[in-house]
Amino acid sequence: MTTPIFLFSLLSAIFTVGQSIVKPGSILTPTTNSSWPSPSGLYAFGFYKQGNGFAVGVFLAGIPQKTVVWTANRDNPPVSAEATLNFTSDGRLVLQSAQGAETSVANFSSASSASMLDTGNFVVYNSTNNTIWESFQNPTDTLLPTQRLFYDDVLDSSVSESNQSTGRFRAIMQQDGYLALYPLGTPYLIEYGYWSEGIKAPQFNATLNLDDDGHLFLANASGIVTISGAGNSTKGSVYRLRMDDDGFLRLYSYNLVQNGIWSIIWSPAIDKCEPKGLCGLNAFCEDDGKDFHCTCLPGFAFIDESKRSLGCERNFTTESCKGGINTMKEVPNTMWENVTYSLPLLLPTKEECRNACLQDCNCEAAFFKDGACSKQRLPLRFGRRKQTDSNIALIKVDTSTPSTAKIVPKERKKEVRVDILIISISLVGFAFIVLAISGIAIYRSRLCGKPKELEKITDGFKEELGRGSFDIFYKGTIGNDQKIVVVKRLEKLCFECGELGKLVKDKGVEMRQLEKMIKVTLWCILEKPSFRPLMKRVVLMLEGTEEIPIPPNPSSALS
Numbered sequence: 001m002t003t004p005i006f007l008f009s010l011l012s013a014i015f016t017v018g019q020s021i022v023k024p025g026s027i028l029t030p031t032t033n034s035s036w037p038s039p040s041g042l043y044a045f046g047f048y049k050q051g052n053g054f055a056v057g058v059f060l061a062g063i064p065q066k067t068v069v070w071t072a073n074r075d076n077p078p079v080s081a082e083a084t085l086n087f088t089s090d091g092r093l094v095l096q097s098a099q100g101a102e103t104s105v106a107n108f109s110s111a112s113s114a115s116m117l118d119t120g121n122f123v124v125y126n127s128t129n130n131t132i133w134e135s136f137q138n139p140t141d142t143l144l145p146t147q148r149l150f151y152d153d154v155l156d157s158s159v160s161e162s163n164q165s166t167g168r169f170r171a172i173m174q175q176d177g178y179l180a181l182y183p184l185g186t187p188y189l190i191e192y193g194y195w196s197e198g199i200k201a202p203q204f205n206a207t208l209n210l211d212d213d214g215h216l217f218l219a220n221a222s223g224i225v226t227i228s229g230a231g232n233s234t235k236g237s238v239y240r241l242r243m244d245d246d247g248f249l250r251l252y253s254y255n256l257v258q259n260g261i262w263s264i265i266w267s268p269a270i271d272k273c274e275p276k277g278l279c280g281l282n283a284f285c286e287d288d289g290k291d292f293h294c295t296c297l298p299g300f301a302f303i304d305e306s307k308r309s310l311g312c313e314r315n316f317t318t319e320s321c322k323g324g325i326n327t328m329k330e331v332p333n334t335m336w337e338n339v340t341y342s343l344p345l346l347l348p349t350k351e352e353c354r355n356a357c358l359q360d361c362n363c364e365a366a367f368f369k370d371g372a373c374s375k376q377r378l379p380l381r382f383g384r385r386k387q388t389d390s391n392i393a394l395i396k397v398d399t400s401t402p403s404t405a406k407i408v409p410k411e412r413k414k415e416v417r418v419d420i421l422i423i424s425i426s427l428v429g430f431a432f433i434v435l436a437i438s439g440i441a442i443y444r445s446r447l448c449g450k451p452k453e454l455e456k457i458t459d460g461f462k463e464e465l466g467r468g469s470f471d472i473f474y475k476g477t478i479g480n481d482q483k484i485v486v487v488k489r490l491e492k493l494c495f496e497c498g499e500l501g502k503l504v505k506d507k508g509v510e511m512r513q514l515e516k517m518i519k520v521t522l523w524c525i526l527e528k529p530s531f532r533p534l535m536k537r538v539v540l541m542l543e544g545t546e547e548i549p550i551p552p553n554p555s556s557a558l559s
């Protein structure tokens with residue numbers, strides 16, 4: 001057991017005067033001599049395990065659950081077991097990788113000694129024993145007893161319990177005397193903060209303090225405001241205040257004598273979904289009273305199902321809003337960051353709000369509340385469901401995508417036969433070539449006024465590709481009796497289409513399917529580009545999800 005040994009060293013430390021001094025020339029490695037302990041052994045400075053490698057920092061070494069309280073270069077990747085931490089003879093503390101690359105662990109130079117204190121503070125001194133650097137003045141996510149936050153000092157949460165890289169939430173001791181919580185990266189404005197506690201500090205001198213007995217308070221020159229009172233058992237307990245990865249600032253205690261677990265003795269009295277952005281982008285947070293849950297917007301899926309807080313992204317590729325088949329899905333009782341890009345529209349019903357967004361290709365979502373319709377762009381952030389909030393979020397979804405097509409009740413989704421798709425795509429491609437050639441030909445003939453040119457250019461294709469054959473195609477698609485003609489024509493037409501003919505014969509493509517293909521082809525070769533359907537619609541037509549209208553006669557469209 002670690003505890004009796006630890007208690008022994010803790011007791012002996014009480015009678016031990018002085019510090020454990022580290023001098024230049026000392027070296028730490030992740031596997032042997034991996035840390036410099038404080039006199040009692042409660043805290044240590046050095047390597048600790050992080051992911052597949054190691055990080056450097058300060059941790060509670062005297063308890064079974066090693067707890068990290070400070071990390072050097074927290075956003076750097078972990079180092080390998082071959083790295084060394086070198087307190088160089090010229091008084092720098094550098095991390096050397098196996099390849100020899102050096103990284104400074106803290107911003108100081110010409111140090112004469114360093115010391116891991118029993119308070120958890122790692123302190124560096126110059127030759128006259130003045131403190132030139134201390135971990136207490138460069139906090140990461142944790143505040144320890146006797147450590148203070150001065151104005152503008154922050155605690156930034158970690159990614160997770162096991163990854164001390166910078167996370168998503170911040171606690172800041174503001175100049176106005178308020179300790180406030182924000183999502184990291186937002187301005188320090190009331191609309192972004194989600195909790196605060198204050199003491200007036202007109203001269204910018206309020207501090208956040210934690211005492212050895214767990215008393216957490218704000219202090220200014222003339223008084224204090226208690227956030228959490230002193231604990232009952234002052235002896236044998238350690239405390240720490242941490243900005244947690246879920247956006248909660250929490251005060252923890254650990255009883256060394258009972259060797260228990262870290263217990264929470266204070267946290268802000270707010271709803272679990274209050275920390276803004278807890279669920280990431282394009283998602284909203286719901287609190288069931290026990291825990292929170294993240295839900296994606298309609299048409300979105302979690303970026304990583306195992307890390308839902310990363311938020312959601314569209315699970316299909318978006319195409320142009322024009323020509324797509326869009327609808328608005330409703331997400332009731334949710335509130336979001338409201339960054340409308342136009343003046344809110346005063347519309348009496350949500351249907352009107354819905355239509356206003358559908359008709360605006362810049363609009364990706366809209367909020368409808370109390371007769372105000374505010375158009376939004378994606379991503380939506382800080383989403384939160386609250387039954388008392390009457391806002392309705394309307395989300396534009398592209399129902400023409402395969403994922404949502406099955407929701408459309410009017411059309412039954414059919415399996416797309418691969419062979420048909422191949423044929424269709426070659427047909428469409430071929431049609432474009434034909435169009436290009438005839439386009440050039442027509443252009444040239446018009447330009448030069450030499451109708452002979454058309455014949456020359458289209459030479460070998462002339463018979464099949466002239467206007468006459470378009471007509472045959474056309475008739476073929478509407479007149480059942482001419483289908484065979486069309487098939488024959490097709491076989492002859494396509495220079496690589498000995499293959500097409502085979503496919504058609506061997507696999508017995510239904511005439512209806514072929515007709516569909518031809519209709520689509522006719523749509524695709526229309527001279528006026530604006531008449532041609534988008535590729536997205538072409539796929540839908542071929543799938544059978546969308547009805548294919550009778551194409552206009554290409555001959556008439558040409559002239």
Ligand SMILES: *[C@@H]1O[C@H](CO)[C@@H](O)[C@H](O)[C@H]1NC(C)=O
Pocket residue numbers: 032033
């Ligand atoms: C660990 O450090 C101590 C004191 O600096 C030294 O005596 C000992 O040899 C070192 N052990 C290893 C394995 O390097």
Ligand SMILES: *[C@@H]1O[C@H](CO)[C@@H](O)[C@H](O)[C@H]1NC(C)=O
Pocket residue numbers: 050051052078159163164165
């Ligand atoms: C910690 O999280 C950061 C940010 O998400 C990530 O880049 C990094 O790889 C993680 N580190 C480990 C050791 O998992």
Ligand SMILES: *[C@@H]1O[C@H](CO)[C@@H](O)[C@H](O)[C@H]1NC(C)=O
Pocket residue numbers: 027084086087088089096
């Ligand atoms: C530590 O740093 C000093 C000075 O930069 C260098 O001479 C020495 O080789 C380093 N030691 C290790 C083990 O890298």
Ligand SMILES: *[C@@H]1O[C@H](CO)[C@@H](O)[C@H](O)[C@H]1NC(C)=O
Pocket residue numbers: 107108
């Ligand atoms: C390091 O310290 C120097 C002097 O104290 C300061 O000018 C510099 O900005 C610091 N650098 C970093 C990265 O904190």
Ligand SMILES: *[C@@H]1O[C@H](CO)[C@@H](O)[C@H](O)[C@H]1NC(C)=O
Pocket residue numbers: 021127128129
């Ligand atoms: C610095 O502190 C150490 C240990 O506490 C002591 O031995 C040394 O004499 C001090 N040096 C100065 C210049 O005060």
Ligand SMILES: *[C@@H]1O[C@H](CO)[C@@H](O)[C@H](O)[C@H]1NC(C)=O
Pocket residue numbers: 126127128129130131132
């Ligand atoms: C040590 O640091 C103190 C405070 O920064 C400074 O006043 C003193 O001159 C420094 N001593 C040396 C030898 O640099």
Ligand SMILES: *[C@@H]1O[C@H](CO)[C@@H](O)[C@H](O)[C@H]1NC(C)=O
Pocket residue numbers: 198199200201202203220221222223
């Ligand atoms: C300290 O805070 C209290 C309570 O907010 C306030 O009444 C007092 O004026 C403040 N004192 C100073 C010196 O700012």
Ligand SMILES: *[C@@H]1O[C@H](CO)[C@@H](O)[C@H](O)[C@H]1NC(C)=O
Pocket residue numbers: 203204205221
């Ligand atoms: C507040 O801090 C400033 C500088 O940090 C100092 O000049 C001033 O005297 C302090 N005021 C009080 C009341 O302590």
Ligand SMILES: *[C@@H]1O[C@H](CO)[C@@H](O)[C@H](O)[C@H]1NC(C)=O
Pocket residue numbers: 230231232265
């Ligand atoms: C202190 O003891 C009281 C009564 O035993 C208990 O209700 C309270 O939660 C304790 N406070 C702490 C911080 O442990």
Ligand SMILES: *[C@@H]1O[C@H](CO)[C@@H](O)[C@H](O)[C@H]1NC(C)=O
Pocket residue numbers: 338340344367368369372374391
């Ligand atoms: C969004 O902001 C606009 C303009 O500031 C306002 O009219 C509208 O009521 C807000 N909507 C919601 C849901 O807060």
Ligand SMILES: *[C@@H]1O[C@H](CO)[C@@H](O)[C@H](O)[C@H]1NC(C)=O
Pocket residue numbers: 299300301315316403
């Ligand atoms: C997209 O997400 C919806 C709902 O989560 C799901 O039903 C659908 O299968 C997904 N589509 C794709 C292409 O992953």
